[in-house]
Amino acid sequence: MSYARVLCVGLVGVTGHLVEVEADLSQGLPAVVLTGLPDTALHEARDRVRAAILNSGEGWPNRRITVNLLPAMLPKFGSAFDLSIAIALLAGAGELPLKALDGVVFLGELGLDGAVRAVRGVLPMVAAAADAGIRRVVVPRANAREAAVVPGIAVGAVDTLRRLIGFLRGNDLLLVPPPEAGPPPPGGPDLADVAGQELGRIALEVAAAGGHHLALVGPPGAGKTMLAERLPSILPELDDAAALEVTALRSIAGVLPPEGALVRRPPFEAPHHSASLAALVGGGPGLARPGALSLAHRGVLFLDEAPEFAARTLQALRQPLESGRVILARARGSTEYPARVQLVLAANPCPCASPAGDQYCQCSPGARRRYLGKLTGPLLDRIDIHIKLASLGAAQLLTATGPAEPSAAVAARVAKARAAAAARWSGEGWQVNADVPGPFLRRPPWRLEAEATASLRRGLESGALSARGFDRVLRLAWTIADLDGRDTPGAADVAEAAQLRMGDAHDRQIRP
Numbered sequence: 001m002s003y004a005r006v007l008c009v010g011l012v013g014v015t016g017h018l019v020e021v022e023a024d025l026s027q028g029l030p031a032v033v034l035t036g037l038p039d040t041a042l043h044e045a046r047d048r049v050r051a052a053i054l055n056s057g058e059g060w061p062n063r064r065i066t067v068n069l070l071p072a073m074l075p076k077f078g079s080a081f082d083l084s085i086a087i088a089l090l091a092g093a094g095e096l097p098l099k100a101l102d103g104v105v106f107l108g109e110l111g112l113d114g115a116v117r118a119v120r121g122v123l124p125m126v127a128a129a130a131d132a133g134i135r136r137v138v139v140p141r142a143n144a145r146e147a148a149v150v151p152g153i154a155v156g157a158v159d160t161l162r163r164l165i166g167f168l169r170g171n172d173l174l175l176v177p178p179p180e181a182g183p184p185p186p187g188g189p190d191l192a193d194v195a196g197q198e199l200g201r202i203a204l205e206v207a208a209a210g211g212h213h214l215a216l217v218g219p220p221g222a223g224k225t226m227l228a229e230r231l232p233s234i235l236p237e238l239d240d241a242a243a244l245e246v247t248a249l250r251s252i253a254g255v256l257p258p259e260g261a262l263v264r265r266p267p268f269e270a271p272h273h274s275a276s277l278a279a280l281v282g283g284g285p286g287l288a289r290p291g292a293l294s295l296a297h298r299g300v301l302f303l304d305e306a307p308e309f310a311a312r313t314l315q316a317l318r319q320p321l322e323s324g325r326v327i328l329a330r331a332r333g334s335t336e337y338p339a340r341v342q343l344v345l346a347a348n349p350c351p352c353a354s355p356a357g358d359q360y361c362q363c364s365p366g367a368r369r370r371y372l373g374k375l376t377g378p379l380l381d382r383i384d385i386h387i388k389l390a391s392l393g394a395a396q397l398l399t400a401t402g403p404a405e406p407s408a409a410v411a412a413r414v415a416k417a418r419a420a421a422a423a424r425w426s427g428e429g430w431q432v433n434a435d436v437p438g439p440f441l442r443r444p445p446w447r448l449e450a451e452a453t454a455s456l457r458r459g460l461e462s463g464a465l466s467a468r469g470f471d472r473v474l475r476l477a478w479t480i481a482d483l484d485g486r487d488t489p490g491a492a493d494v495a496e497a498a499q500l501r502m503g504d505a506h507d508r509q510i511r512p
């Protein structure tokens, strides 16, 4: 028999699909033909596979070799197919027992010397194999630990093609994945370290409870970054499905944490304002790398000094914020990664960024307006909470009494509030208050008592508050009521919510 079939996995976004690699060897002019919609990396695979087989001490079959990857319609990126192509080819040539290949998925890139090299995306590939009922997978040694995270599938690791060939012939052993290095280090930054900054803490808690995007404006030293970094510490831990998705995105990006466990804490990504568009949204040749937007999926995307980001970069965030997905146009088809993020923007009040705030600022009113004006438009429209933070003076630090409340205590309130909101909107398919469209909250049965919204309606009539601003205050009022355990927001909740909108003056200031 001069035919063999071996299993592999191809990735489309974060979803893996089983790929059958067929090899057929026939009489004819010696040649290798690869079919099945391969990208350039697959053509390079032909040369790598040949060199690796020869350098593993095996003969090269001098026949006409056809390698076909199925399903043909599935776009195939990256170099993880090398190992399965080599095994299919050797088995087709009668060099390996076909029975040993039955129901096994092979993943890995080959070096010219026959070494098996790590590939990106092994975690979602192995998860897909397990879902498809596969019970054994062979992966590069460097990927063994992440593969072992997936339950219900036996992981064998290899360092060389020679070892794998030996194993399949029954005279060598696979390597055993190293044990998990234990749970990830606890914590991360905690709110207990933030003295003072009362308004900032409240804004952070409300943002966490309602899933609201947040904008922090204040001079350097006001603690904007300190607050933003602590948002993940008060968000709920990721459930199994979300943890797998978040860890899979890190696997595809090649930035898995060293302990080799599922990521349970909502991620925090803070791309620099000089970051390229590709670094932010993703891209690159072969298997596209997820950008910061997708690495922040189910967590926090923090844009410090947001007005310094290029306008087209900020513009590129709009669509993903709306849809929760990033779509990367590729030469062949497109790649889609999830990007459901909570956005935190931070900005100095003006371009000079004087630490003392307004006191020594020499920027003209026009320059200040233009600076924050860069954030206007649809991006800012998505942000429910806008607050202005004062510089933390010595006086404020001294009057802060005792240690500040730790993240765990705040997280408990946030979890309760989120549960209340999720229960209320369960029939509508929304999880958090930030998902709820404004008009919905203005209609019965969710319309608030006239007396609760009297001040807002006055603002609306005088033109001090926009209709969108009105809706945002309503959303925030619901979150504040959820945090305080009330069924319906009252006038006090609405008033507190209005404070988290930085006042109408700001609205006008940043939207000239």
Ligand SMILES: [Zn+2]
Pocket: 350, 351, 352, 353, 354, 361, 362, 363
């Ligand atoms: Zn200034």
